[in-house]
Amino acid sequence: MARITILGAGVVGMSIASVLSRRHSITIVARDMPGDPPSTEWASPWAGASFIFGGCKDRREMQMQLDAFAELWRLSDTSPASGIKKMTINDAFDEEKEDGDIWWKDHVPDVSRVSS
Numbered sequence: 001m002a003r004i005t006i007l008g009a010g011v012v013g014m015s016i017a018s019v020l021s022r023r024h025s026i027t028i029v030a031r032d033m034p035g036d037p038p039s040t041e042w043a044s045p046w047a048g049a050s051f052i053f054g055g056c057k058d059r060r061e062m063q064m065q066l067d068a069f070a071e072l073w074r075l076s077d078t079s080p081a082s083g084i085k086k087m088t089i090n091d092a093f094d095e096e097k098e099d100g101d102i103w104w105k106d107h108v109p110d111v112s113r114v115s116s
């Protein structure tokens with residue numbers, strides 16, 4: 001078991017802490033903590049918090065998004081207290097998309113394309 005210090009208690013720091021704390025001793029150091037009064041000094045209390053694929057520059061980033069999606073999917077099934085819920089999303093694009101642009105479609109249940 002390693003002793004790990006995480007700087008920041010936003011969604012990034014807390015997500016990393018949630019995973020690493022299964023095997024390691026975690027200390028979180030942050031100016032703002034979940035539960036503090038609202039402040040515009042940090043982003044997470046204001047986030048919409050929807051997970052949407054995209055914006056990847058290489059396969060490594062694609063895999064990171066797939067891993068995050070799998071973990072969120074697992075939590076939505078196993079941990080209702082997490083507040084993570086599945087929702088149907090309709091994405092509308094201005095330009096025509098090739099199948100390769102929607103690289104994540106085979107990893108998400110019930111993806112379908114509708115032409116305008």
Ligand SMILES: Cc1cc2nc3c(=O)[nH]c(=O)nc-3n(C[C@H](O)[C@H](O)[C@H](O)COP(=O)(O)OP(=O)(O)OC[C@H]3O[C@@H](n4cnc5c(N)ncnc54)[C@H](O)[C@@H]3O)c2cc1C
Nearest residue numbers: 008009010011012030031032042043044046047048049050
């Ligand atoms: C209105 C809005 C809607 C959004 N909707 C979405 C969405 O639907 N989906 C999505 O994926 N993203 C969304 N985002 C973006 C998302 O909220 C941010 O990318 C994310 O919250 C950033 O998290 P973070 O942990 O990196 O940073 P933050 O949440 O900003 O946390 C930073 C942490 O570092 C600490 N810190 C900073 N500086 C110091 C310092 N000098 N010393 C000590 N501690 C320090 C802070 O106190 C805090 O604990 C949205 C953002 C906004 C504003």
